[in-house]
Amino acid sequence: ANSMLSVDFYHTSCREAESIITSAMSQAFKRDPTLAASLLRLHFHDCFVQGCDASVLLDYTEHHAGEKTALPNDQSLRGFEVIDTIKAELEKACPHTVSCSDVIAAVARDSVVLSGGPRWSVEFGRRDSITVANNVTVLQGLPSPNSELADLLAKFEQIGMNLRDIVALSGGHTIGSARCFFLKGQRPNSCSRNETHASLDQTPKVFDNNYYLALLRKNMNGGFFQSDNALVKFTPALDLVQIYATNSTAFFDDFATSMLKMGRIAPLLGSEGEVRINCRMVN
Numbered sequence: 555a556n557s558m559l560s561v562d563f564y565h566t567s568c569r570e571a572e573s574i575i576t577s578a579m580s581q582a583f584k585r586d587p588t589l590a591a592s593l594l595r596l597h598f599h600d601c602f603v604q605g606c607d608a609s610v611l612l613d614y615t616e617h618h619a620g621e622k623t624a625l626p627n628d629q630s631l632r633g634f635e636v637i638d639t640i641k642a643e644l645e646k647a648c649p650h651t652v653s654c655s656d657v658i659a660a661v662a663r664d665s666v667v668l669s670g671g672p673r674w675s676v677e678f679g680r681r682d683s684i685t686v687a688n689n690v691t692v693l694q695g696l697p698s699p700n701s702e703l704a705d706l707l708a709k710f711e712q713i714g715m716n717l718r719d720i721v722a723l724s725g726g727h728t729i730g731s732a733r734c735f736f737l738k739g740q741r742p743n744s745c746s747r748n749e750t751h752a753s754l755d756q757t758p759k760v761f762d763n764n765y766y767l768a769l770l771r772k773n774m775n776g777g778f779f780q781s782d783n784a785l786v787k788f789t790p791a792l793d794l795v796q797i798y799a800t801n802s803t804a805f806f807d808d809f810a811t812s813m814l815k816m817g818r819i820a821p822l823l824g825s826e827g828e829v830r831i832n833c834r835m836v837n
């Protein structure tokens with residue numbers, strides 16, 4: 555039981571872990587609801603690079619640059635202070651027990667729930683890396699926003715995920731925003747005047763199936779990235795987009811299933827890695 559993920563991993567060692575995380579996350583969300591999108595994305599960027607091991611949280615040191623400075627993350631990932639606050643509270647309640655990678659997984663779920671999306675039981679028991687990926691490895695792991703379906707399939711299949719996972723998890727783009735330069739002259743009205751960011755769909759604070767409706771409707775904006783619009787170009791993916799656009803329960807169920815699957819990518823287990831005390835640095 556010690557060397558696999560389970561929903562009750564902390565039941566004896568830190569029974570209050572999940573409630574500490576959830577109440578701190580709710581407070582952060584009340585102050586700034588846009589943190590939900592950023593923290594959902596953090597779990598994705600953690601898991602797709604070297605597995606769900608909180609390697610994404612390590613700060614720059616003289617030994618490594620850290621994933622934070624890699625192209626897809628630099629000036630883009632945010633919400634690290636929320637993780638720090640939660641981790642500090644956990645260290646007070648249950649010293650040296652709850653891993654940073656598990657905090658990210660729980661915070662991602664809470665972000666979805668707080669935004670109105672599905673709830674799932676988070677699995678725990680990951681440990682934290684003592685290594686960090688370099689820029690090249692980060693770029694190898696994460697799909698590019700210019701991806702076509704074949705590129706997405708290649709990235710997802712290398713870590714055991716399939717087409718359904720791609721279409722369901724892309725629905726994460728139902729919340730949040732992205733930097734305007736990704737639009738490259740399309741949608742001139744989305745980034746007006748001095749705006750730096752534009753919403754990923756028309757209801758960027760609400761976790762709903764609007765993202766899929768927009769992909770299908772010519773009179774809506776379509777997807778934000780080429781990788782979003784790639785989902786409606788070929789039948790197998792398009793079929794799923796149509797299902798999620800008409801049936802938000804199907805989207806919520808599949809999203810939850812795929813998030814659990816994503817959370818199981820190459821975790822460090824048992825005595826591998828460590829439980830970091832400060833998520834930004836190895837012990």
Ligand code: HEM
Pocket residue numbers: 588590591592593594595598629630631632697698699700701706720723724725726727729730731732733734736754779781
């Ligand atoms: C399928 C391949 C994917 C690509 C190519 C992609 C690409 C991107 C890019 C380029 C941004 C904007 C970054 C910026 O402006 O700095 C973004 C934002 C975002 N992505 Fe993705 N993404 C993908 C999958 C996912 C997945 C699987 C999730 C979560 C389940 C996700 C959740 C988000 C969220 C919530 C934001 C907004 C973040 C915020 O508001 O801070 N994305 N994505």
